[in-house]
Amino acid sequence: MALPKLDCSFDVIVVGGGFCGINTAKILDKALPKDSTLALFDKKDYFEYTPSVHKVIFNLDYERKIAIPFQNLLKRTAVFTESVTAITPAYIKTKNGTYGFKYLVVSSGIAYPILLENKKNTFVLKNCEEAKKIHKALKKAENIIIVGGGLIGAEIAGEIVTKTTGKNITMIEPGERILSRNPQGASRWAARFLTKRGCKIIYGEKVIKQKNGQVITDKYSRIPADIIFWCAGIKCDSSFLANGLLKAVNKRKCVLVNDLLQIEGFPNIFCGGDLTAIPEEKTAQNAEHHARIIAHNILTSLGVCKTLFKHAHGSGPLVISFGDWAGLFIYKSFWWGGIIPAIMKKMIEIRVIANLIKFRTKYF
Ligand SMILES: Cc1cc2nc3c(=O)[nH]c(=O)nc-3n(C[C@H](O)[C@H](O)[C@H](O)COP(=O)(O)OP(=O)(O)OC[C@H]3O[C@@H](n4cnc5c(N)ncnc54)[C@H](O)[C@@H]3O)c2cc1C
Structure with a gap:
């Protein structure tokens, strides 16, 4: 196939x-x-x-602490503020141009779809922009619904119960317990923390509809809803992959990579972070780990480093905050709830951002 005219090419x-x-x-x-x-x-x-965008809901100034312009982090990288619309084995496309490469890294994350026909007053907390919209909508809302009791749902609920009064807060969890992928004790601690502070938790029901200011579940419960937080599910969005790369996805459209994090069949194209089909928790620390492997393997291909790094599956610790002064630390079957995990979460945020700004990432 003939290559289109390239506007620019990068290594x-x-x-x-x-x-x-x-x-x-x-x-x-x-x-x-x-x-x-x-x-x-x-x-x-x-x-x-x-991991800290939920803080922006109640403190708009917090955005300044956790959103850092790329130009403050990179010295010689050309930064393009453009949405990539197509990725082929030879070039990428945006609405402004076509760009060639020797090596490509695809790390565009995942989507958080809202599975409701009527999406009025329904929010997905995925970034600071959304948190600012929520800030406005939450002021007027009396009846708050949190759909899904996973990590994000639990953190939002923790933030709301510790920072508001006089609101009706209901979490609706389709399973038998919240934080269902984590140890039972951690689920119990989280449920107790939330219910003690006025959050009602409904188990074993799925929200299927929003109508006339109410959410309706599959068990026909109707609960008043002025604002809905949709924290139920993620979706790999690899729709921009084109030509030969189309085949490099699984049924859930997540990208298939080998243990060097190369896209299957394309040794010069790497994929990392949430978009990969690697069976592990989709976390920031896993995405950072992928970054170190990918960068190292590109440097090795260019002769700067000597050996290739392989990815080994593993899950690191998780820290979930419940407001400013409580949190949960979870590592495999070990868990610990209280003030120390909340402080740890804050320290991790400070350390990660400081390392990014100070340019201290280690790569071998
Ligand atoms: C509210 C919330 C709380 C979380 N809390 C935690 C936590 O406490 N601990 C933890 O470990 N993880 C947490 N996570 C998960 C963590 O944020 C993700 O696992 C991590 O961000 C994945 O990194 P990534 O590089 O794959 O994708 P992202 O960090 O999502 O980055 C993807 C980037 O790609 C850009 N992009 C997307 N599509 C295109 C396109 N077509 N063209 C150009 N650019 C594009 C986006 O703008 C974005 O900057 C949380 C996530 C959320 C949403």
Whole structure:
């Protein structure tokens, strides 16, 4: 197939500047040979620390702490604030141009779809922009519904019960317990924390509809809803993959990679972060880990490093906050609830952001 006319070509292009993309770009920005060129494409011109976006709901100024312009993080990388619409084995496309590459890193994260026909007053807390909209809508709302008792649902509920009074807060969880992928004791601790502070938890029901200011569940419960937080499910969005790359996805449209994090069949194209089909928790720390492997393997391919790094599955610890002064630390079957995990979560945020700004990421 003939190649379209390229507007520009780079040695390395990174698509998506979230946890995986910014860490990959940072390492390469520092370690690529001086005559190599590097570009980062993202819809927005800043990195945001998503594990703390729920803080922005009640404190709009918090955005300034957790959203950092790419230009403050990268020295010589060309940053394009453009949405990538197509990725082929030879080039990427945006509405403004077509760009060639020698190496490509796809790290555009996942989507958080709302599975309701009527999406009025329904929000998904995925970034600071959304948190600011929620801030406004929450002021007027009396009846708050949180759909899903996973990690994000629990953190939002914790934030709301500790920072508001006089609101009716209901969490609706289709399973038998909240934080269902975590130890039972942690689920009990979280449920007790929330119910003690006025959050009602309904188990074993699925929200299927929103009508006349109410949510309706599959068991026909009707609950008044002025605002709905949709925290139920994620979806890999690989719709921009084109030509040969179309085959490199599983049934759930997540990208298939080998243990070097190369897309199956394309040794010069890497994928990392939430978008991969790797069977592990989709977390910021896993995305950062992917970044180190990808950057290292690109440097090895270019002769800067000597060995290739392989990805080994594993799940690291999780820290979930419940407001400013309580949290849960979870590692495998061990868990610990109280003030220390809340402080740990804050310290992790400070350390990750400081490391990004100070350009200290280690790559081997
Ligand atoms: C509210 C919330 C709380 C969370 N809390 C935690 C936590 O406490 N601990 C934890 O470990 N993880 C947490 N996570 C998960 C964590 O944020 C993700 O696992 C991590 O961000 C994944 O990194 P990524 O690089 O794959 O994708 P992202 O960090 O999502 O980055 C993707 C980037 O790609 C860009 N992009 C997308 N499509 C395109 C396109 N077509 N063109 C150009 N750019 C594009 C986006 O703008 C974005 O900057 C949380 C997530 C959310 C939403």
